[in-house]
Amino acid sequence: MHVLKLDNVTSGYNKQAVLHDISFVLKEPSIYVVLGPNGAGKTTLFRTIAGILEPYSGKILLDDQDTTTSGEARKRMSYLSQYNAMPEEMTVYDGLKFYSDIGGGDLDKAIELLDLEQLKNKRFSDLSQGQKKRAAMAKVFLRDSDLLLLDEPTANLDPSVSKEIRDIILKLSKDKIILYSSHNLYEATDIGTYLILIQNGSLTMFDKISNIKPKQYRVGIKASQDISKILDVQREGDYFVLNVSSPEEVGLAIKKLVENGVQVTETRPLDNPLQGFFETPVIGAEKTPKKEAKRDAK
Amino acid sequence: MPNSTLILAKRSLKLNKVNSGMGILLASIGIFAFDVLPFFYFDALAVLVLLAVPFMVLGIFIFSTPVSLLYVYDKNNGVLEYLISLGWNQGDIFKRYLKAALLLGLILFTVELSITMIVDIFAGAQAYILHDLAWLTLIAGFGLSVVSFVTMAMIAFSSLQRPVGGNANSPLALSLGGLLILPTFYIQAFSYDIAVLVDLAIPVLVGALSIVLLILSSRLIRREKMLP
Numbered sequence: 001m002h003v004l005k006l007d008n009v010t011s012g013y014n015k016q017a018v019l020h021d022i023s024f025v026l027k028e029p030s031i032y033v034v035l036g037p038n039g040a041g042k043t044t045l046f047r048t049i050a051g052i053l054e055p056y057s058g059k060i061l062l063d064d065q066d067t068t069t070s071g072e073a074r075k076r077m078s079y080l081s082q083y084n085a086m087p088e089e090m091t092v093y094d095g096l097k098f099y100s101d102i103g104g105g106d107l108d109k110a111i112e113l114l115d116l117e118q119l120k121n122k123r124f125s126d127l128s129q130g131q132k133k134r135a136a137m138a139k140v141f142l143r144d145s146d147l148l149l150l151d152e153p154t155a156n157l158d159p160s161v162s163k164e165i166r167d168i169i170l171k172l173s174k175d176k177i178i179l180y181s182s183h184n185l186y187e188a189t190d191i192g193t194y195l196i197l198i199q200n201g202s203l204t205m206f207d208k209i210s211n212i213k214p215k216q217y218r219v220g221i222k223a224s225q226d227i228s229k230i231l232d233v234q235r236e237g238d239y240f241v242l243n244v245s246s247p248e249e250v251g252l253a254i255k256k257l258v259e260n261g262v263q264v265t266e267t268r269p270l271d272n273p274l275q276g277f278f279e280t281p282v283i284g285a286e287k288t289p290k291k292e293a294k295r296d297a298k
Numbered sequence: 299m300p301n302s303t304l305i306l307a308k309r310s311l312k313l314n315k316v317n318s319g320m321g322i323l324l325a326s327i328g329i330f331a332f333d334v335l336p337f338f339y340f341d342a343l344a345v346l347v348l349l350a351v352p353f354m355v356l357g358i359f360i361f362s363t364p365v366s367l368l369y370v371y372d373k374n375n376g377v378l379e380y381l382i383s384l385g386w387n388q389g390d391i392f393k394r395y396l397k398a399a400l401l402l403g404l405i406l407f408t409v410e411l412s413i414t415m416i417v418d419i420f421a422g423a424q425a426y427i428l429h430d431l432a433w434l435t436l437i438a439g440f441g442l443s444v445v446s447f448v449t450m451a452m453i454a455f456s457s458l459q460r461p462v463g464g465n466a467n468s469p470l471a472l473s474l475g476g477l478l479i480l481p482t483f484y485i486q487a488f489s490y491d492i493a494v495l496v497d498l499a500i501p502v503l504v505g506a507l508s509i510v511l512l513i514l515s516s517r518l519i520r521r522e523k524m525l526p
Binding site: 090 | 301302305309312313372375376377379380381382383384385386387520521522524525526
């Protein structure tokens with residue numbers, strides 16, 4: 001069992017703090033989704049944990065090894081940045097070999113895991129965006145790391161490739177601590193167990209996603225007839241939209257419809273429970289350094 | 299020689315064949331002036347040697363520049379950031395790119411040295427071996443000090459990575475290297491003694507600056523400078 005501990009970490013660029021006094025402890029092997037608006041400091045958080053940025057104050061310990069000063073600690077984690085970070089002039093195989101020669105690892109296993117057999121002799125620069133991302137991800141799986149830091153691993157990928165990558169990550173999460181940042185709220189609720197919310201460089205929430213309850217649920221209902229006379233709903237496209245304050249109320253509403261002889265063909269939540277975090281205006285967001293905002297935007 | 303240094307040197311040559319080709323061409327002109335022309339214009343030996351020096355030095359420098367270009371390229375692609383996450387620190391990166399640049403410079407110098415020695419031996423100019431070795435020592439010192447200074451300065455000061463005239467393949471630091479060698483192209487027109495003095499003074503000065511940069515490197519080179 002591995003433990004990642006952040007103790008009052010303040011970090012940033014050019015002596016300008018982006019992250020402020022971040023503290024948390026990750027003990028359980030699981031996927032921890034890091035969420036936050038652009039410029040909140042998600043990438044800075046990943047870079048600081050990965051030892052790429054040296055914190056201005058505070059400590060980051062992976063099983064009591066300081067990730068900033070200890071190369072050995074950094075070797076125990078794998079970091080996927082938003083950049084592909086592959087030597088573009090090399091073939092996929094040579095690029096991965098370049099990294100395995102430096103950091104060690106099982107080249108064939110990574111190629112098999114990411115299904116790169118067909119692509120391994122192609123130049124990295126000749127690949128499509130999705131193929132590039134897949135090849136770039138393989139370098140993260142060269143070594144059997146204790147901690148994975150994945151900064152928007154499925155950004156700009158088509159849904160099928162995103163799903164493949166999510167499935168691989170889910171499989172690995174059984175025995176690893178995985179920090180995963182995403183802008184996709186549905187992806188976050190789909191893959192994550194825990195939520196780490198970063199707003200304006202500060203940690204504003206750390207909880208199990210299953211514990212997060214929105215103030216209001218919007219549920220879309222497809223029915224065999226107009227239900228607006230039975231329930232207080234609004235018509236939005238194909239759906240009758242019902243606003244309730246708890247999931248239990250949805251059951252009661254459906255029961256009422258059935259009792260009135262209505263055939264309900266579909267019910268689905270229209271909002272994501274995490275959506276509220278993006279709707280809340282971030283006070284002082286304008287103080288976020290532009291450079292960081294640009295980086296996160298990328 | 300660490301494997302990673304060799305890999306960086308190979309990657310540099312593969313990525314930028316134009317600069318390495320130019321380096322070889324310039325070195326060839328220098329070798330021609332240094333080794334061949336004196337057989338036809340022996341009276342002008344001193345001038346020819348002085349003319350050969352900047353070509354051979356510039357050849358060494360240009361031949362090593364693909365490493366500087368690779369550094370900028372790797373930085374922009376996120377490769378350097380990833381190398382730090384693999385356990386390297388900024389010092390490791392700095393040293394490996396510097397060694398790769400020096401390795402390339404040394405390879406071309408070895409070619410220049412070998413050709414000169416072969417020509418001296420086979421053309422019966424053994425009497426000039428010591429003379430040639432003295433000048434080649436100066437050329438090696440000059441070339442490698444410029445390579446060290448430019449590579450270190452570029453890594454330490456991000457502003458020197460800015461492309462000149464919008465050409466990504468010519469960062470400001472490379473122009474700086476060219477400027478350091480430039481006076482030696484025309485200084486012999488004034489006086490032989492001054493030319494020799496300048497040929498000696500520039501490498502001493504640049505070498506000293508390189509040592510200063512090397513000492514200050516741990517302060518000047520921060521990890522965040524390696525970020526894209």
